[in-house]
Amino acid sequence: MGTAETLPRNEEGIAAALGVLKQQFGEAFHTGQSMREQHGHTTTWIETQAPDAVIFAKSTDEVSAIVKVCATHKVPVIAYGTGTSLEGHVNAPAGGVCVDLTEMNAIKAVHAEDLDCVIQPGVTREQLNTHLRDQGLFFPIDPGANASLGGMASTRASGTNAVRYGTMKDNILALEVVMPSGEVIRTGTRAKKSSAGYDLTRLMIGSEGTLGIITEITLKLQGIPEAMSSARCSFETIDAACQAVMATIQYGIPVARIELLDSLAVKAANAYSKLDLPEQHLLLLEFHGSEAGVAAQSEMFGQIAEEFGGSGFEWTQKAEDRTKLWQARHDMYWASLALRPGAQGVSTDVCVPISRLAECVTAAKERADELGLISTVVGHVGDGNFHMLPLVNMDDADELARAQGYVSWLNDLAISMGGTCTGEHGIGQGKRPYLRKELGAAVDVMAAIKAAIDPDGIMNPGKIL
Amino acid sequence: MGTAETLPRNEEGIAAALGVLKQQFGEAFHTGQSMREQHGHTTTWIETQAPDAVIFAKSTDEVSAIVKVCATHKVPVIAYGTGTSLEGHVNAPAGGVCVDLTEMNAIKAVHAEDLDCVIQPGVTREQLNTHLRDQGLFFPIDPGANASLGGMASTRASGTNAVRYGTMKDNILALEVVMPSGEVIRTGTRAKKSSAGYDLTRLMIGSEGTLGIITEITLKLQGIPEAMSSARCSFETIDAACQAVMATIQYGIPVARIELLDSLAVKAANAYSKLDLPEQHLLLLEFHGSEAGVAAQSEMFGQIAEEFGGSGFEWTQKAEDRTKLWQARHDMYWASLALRPGAQGVSTDVCVPISRLAECVTAAKERADELGLISTVVGHVGDGNFHMLPLVNMDDADELARAQGYVSWLNDLAISMGGTCTGEHGIGQGKRPYLRKELGAAVDVMAAIKAAIDPDGIMNPGKIL
Structure with a gap:
């Protein structure tokens, strides 16, 4: 596990707040260790920092009541949904109360x-x-x-x-x-x-x-669009795949999805999702529109793909085939982990201007190879957003250090290209060192807003800032 | 002219800041009355509150230098672009320095x-x-x-x-x-x-x-889309025109523009822009896409319009015809004013969920008639956004009071329908009374942010909050 910073605990406040909340919430209030640990745990390599209590809230009024008690006693409050965040967002580095919102699902x-x-x-x-x-x-x-x-x-x-x-x-x-x-x-x-x-x-x-x-x-x-079609196409080099993406976007084809999987990710998907895709770099696309529109879009993409040496271009409107491919794409995180049993995936999430995509992805892959890191590449490449996922043996301190150095290097590279250290995962605990590198003094403005709205710093402390 | 609230002036600070800025900016620094008044004046019925000085800034560094001087002396700073705002945004109710940004046009x-x-x-x-x-x-x-x-x-x-x-x-x-x-x-x-x-x-x-x-x-x-087409269609009732808009949006036709002009607005446009449109309620549309796409969209709209009793449906891809129609739409503010020479237009700007559009526009028109107010209706109705423009003789206190009461009533109506008191004009000075009606305690959060970022309240005081 990667370590996470701890923050000073307000022991007296926490004890007082827990006493009041236990009274108020009865069976919805939990302090059992496994329940607490489950609520600090997410899809991340960062260590779990469990809250002191978990409350299942049923209404806005209940959330308000919990926050009021925590405000009175200056105790952290952490909101919890499904625990699928990737940068330690629901950790409780200063303890406090986790508000589980899963029952507010109307x-x-x-x-x-x-x-x-x-x-x-x-x-x-x-x-x-x-x-x-x-x-x-x-x-x-x-x-x-x-x-x-x-x-x-x-x-x-x-x-x-x-x-x-x-x-x-x-x-x-x-x-x-x-x-x-x-x-x-x-x-x-x-x-x-x-x-x-x-x-x-x-x-x-x-x-x-x-x-x-x-x-x-x-x-x-x-x-729901009148018609949807999916397409896929394989490329010998990552660069060619990225060039095809750039051309597709610049040409203005209104793709609904355009996803990159590198050859290692394809191998992982084949094994995990029982597919037999060619083990080359793959673009997966979806088009939304009228019957004629999606056909035209699919074919226009096919021509672009061919220009960049793509092979095995196929497109389909059959729902079953589409679902199978996209399910495999959604399972990529688990498929990647299965490439190296016992390893943890160190997630990354950079996004660059589309003109720099090929250069950034190629450099990211070469650097991972140089460092001896095993990593898939998957990306929402139409936005210039991609994820490397070094698979790390957490017991190997040297390997972990190399992976962390790599994440840092990749964020710096994206920022130097006019991009961001996080396209979609957020800052949480894991990306805090990079926020200032990216936005400089703007982070002070964020801190001023935080201090004005939450002067006691009780809302999800230790995240973003 | 409608009156605008004045705020306390920091005379000593203003004198000190003006002294420093005059030295620093030389010929770019102006205190002549006409220059100052021109910079408080906008396309609005709200009275002009001129700043004490106007500086034409040439760079970010110059803007920063001006703001630093004003911060030191706690003097208001008001940014100025083209002066086309509608709610007194560039007024200087506490005096201060106007930063004209027109020369920063690279x-x-x-x-x-x-x-x-x-x-x-x-x-x-x-x-x-x-x-x-x-x-x-x-x-x-x-x-x-x-x-x-x-x-x-x-x-x-x-x-x-x-x-x-x-x-x-x-x-x-x-x-x-x-x-x-x-x-x-x-x-x-x-x-x-x-x-x-x-x-x-x-x-x-x-x-x-x-x-x-x-x-x-x-x-x-x-x-730039491969093809653009414009369409127009006339309707006997405002309700029918609005129903056609609602159907067009709900059907998912990706219109690029869908604008409503009521029969009075059409009359004004005919006179001002030398057109001969039928003096009924009019929808003006634009479609962007492929040649085949815009043809299909235009025809789909034509069918919807027919369902709602539209007449005179025409569409064209000819650039000349399109430009003439859209220029007339852009000139509507001036065309409306020309309906009643000497009157001022009291602008309004509500936006409601599209399902309430017909009801809101119809009620707005009826109420204006009841109050004896002469007003065109124009609207970006695909978003549920429209503008009434009562033409008011500002020397008639009773008429002005009726117009102001009407604006207040219309904002309340839009808010009661789940809409907003401003779809696009902003709050400025004119809409401040309605912001809290619309957003309640959220306005306190805005005030906390304002206080945190601008503790001395020097940035464009008297606006929004």
């Missing part, structure tokens, strides 16, 4: 005529889309994991569909948020656009629970 | 391969699009006026194309901002997406110069 309203819906934060992506399907609607953002939408809002998540539909910041109209005082605010309305004051909706999206706890979300929805 | 870089560009804030929309045309690119946001892009960012502007391309918040990657201390920050990178900390880019967009002065903007660009 879909409160679907306004089909306005293409929006109102949900509680514990609703997951798959739950929502299952609910919407009969109405011909869907919510496009898809980070892979079946994450809660509150968590996705909190990390400004995106994933495979973002190249077409944007990220969480582009698909939320309004939030209800419990502030660090316990007060409940609404950040917007159901209007499609607004110029009414500071954009608190966007400020809260991506704030990782450090400014408040999201208790309700008004989401934009999309009509 | 297009610093166009990255065609990444579909982005880097510009100074004084670049106007038309200037940018003229510059981009040869590269097959355009910037889609179009509020009508040839506004500066810094001003458009500051008010979170949108306009006719927003239904397809979003608002300023969706089309900016990063900003350079001079903060109230004079320090310069960068809020983002050229990466297409990022989860790196609080979204300061979106916080600054729409903050109307109250948190800092935008000195550089990295904008997203679009490829």
Whole structure:
């Protein structure tokens, strides 16, 4: 496990708050070790820092009540969705109370005529889309994991569909948020656009629970396209695959998804998901539109792929074939881990201007090889976003140090190319050293906002700043 | 003229700051009355509150130097672009220094391969699009006026194309901002997406110069579509026109523009722009896509329009015809004023969920009639956004009071329908009473942010909060 910084604990406050909350919440209040550890544990190589208690909240009022008690006693409060974050977001480095929001999973309203819906934060992506399907609607953002939408809002998540539909910041109209005082605010309305004051909706999206706890979300929805097709194409070199992506985007083909898997990732997917893809570098695409539109898009991409030496180009509208390929893509994290049993994946998440994509991916792969690190490459490459995943034996201190040095080097490289140290995972604990490298004095402005909104620093301490 | 609140002046500080700035800026420093008044004056019915001095800044360093002097002496600083805002945004209710940014109008870089560009804030929309045309690119946001892009960012502007391309918040990657201390920050990178900390880019967009002065903007660009077509269709009732809009949006036709002009607005346009449109309620549309795509979209809309009793449906790809129609739409503010020479237009700007559009527009029109107010209706109705423009004889106190009561009533109505008191104009001075009605305690959070970032309240005081 990678170590995580601990912060000073307010033992007296924690004891007092736990006493009050135990009384108030009875059976919804938990202090058992396994429950606590499970709530500090996420899909990450960073060590678990368990909270002192876990409370399953059932309503905004309950979240507000918990935060008020914690505010009184200056005790940390950490919101928890599905625990699929990757940078230690739900760790409790100063202890405190974890608010589990999974039982706040009501879909409160679907306004089909306005293409929006109102949900509680514990609703997951798959739950929502299952609910919407009969109405011909869907919510496009898809980070892979079946994450809660509150968590996705909190990390400004995106994933495979973002190249077409944007990220969480582009698909939320309004939030209800419990502030660090316990007060409940609404950040917007159901209007499609607004110029009414500071954009608190966007400020809260991506704030990782450090400014408040999201208790309700008004989401934009999309009509399910008349037709969808998937395509795939293999390339001998990573550079050729990236060049094909750049050309596709620059040509303006409105791809819904364009994903890169390097040959090692393809090998892992073949083994884990029982596929027989050619073990070359692979682009997986999806097109949304009319029957004629998706056919035209698929064929235009086919021509571009051919120009860059792609082979095995295939496209299909068959739902079954599409689902199988995308399921394999979603299982890539687990498929990668299975390449080296016992190893942990050290996740990375850089995003660069598309013109630098080929150069950045190629350099990242060469450097990993030089350092003797085994790593797949997968990426939402239409946005210039990709992930290396060095598979590290955590008992080998030297290997871990090399992997950490590599992450640092890769973040610096992306920043030097005009990119970011995190396209979608967020800062959490793991990316804090890089935030200032990327944004300099802007981080002081973030700190001033944090201090103004949460003067006692009780909301998810030790994250982002 | 409508009156505007004055705020206490820091006479001593203003005198001291002006003394220093005059020395520092020489010929770029102005205190002549007409220059000062021109810089408080905008396209608005709110009275002019002139600043004490106007400085034409030539660089970020100069803006920073001005802000530093004003910070030292606790003197207001107001950024000025083209003066086309509508709610008293550039007024100086406590006096102070106006920073005119029109000379900071360099297009610093166009990255065609990444579909982005880097510009100074004084670049106007038309200037940018003229510059981009040869590269097959355009910037889609179009509020009508040839506004500066810094001003458009500051008010979170949108306009006719927003239904397809979003608002300023969706089309900016990063900003350079001079903060109230004079320090310069960068809020983002050229990466297409990022989860790196609080979204300061979106916080600054729409903050109307109250948190800092935008000195550089990295904008997203679009490829000029292969084909564009315009369509128009007339309706006997406003309700029928709105129902056709709602059906068009709900059907998912990706219109680039869908604008409503009521019969009075059409009459005004005919007179002002020498057109001979049928004097019924009119929808004006634009479609972007492939040749086949825009033809299909135009025809699909034609069918919907027919269902709702539309008549005179026509569509064209001829650039000349398209330009003439859209120029008339852009001139609507002046065309409306010409309906009643000597009157001022009291602008409004509500935005409601599309399902409430017909009801809201119909009620707004009926109420104006009841109050004896002469008003056109124009709207970016695909987003549920529309503007009434009561034409008021400002010497008639009773008529002005009725118009002000009407604005208040309309904002309340929009808010009660789940909408907003401003879809795109911003709060400025004029909409301040409605912000709390719309967002309640969230306004306190905005105030806390303002106090944290600008503790002396020198940035554009008396606006938003």
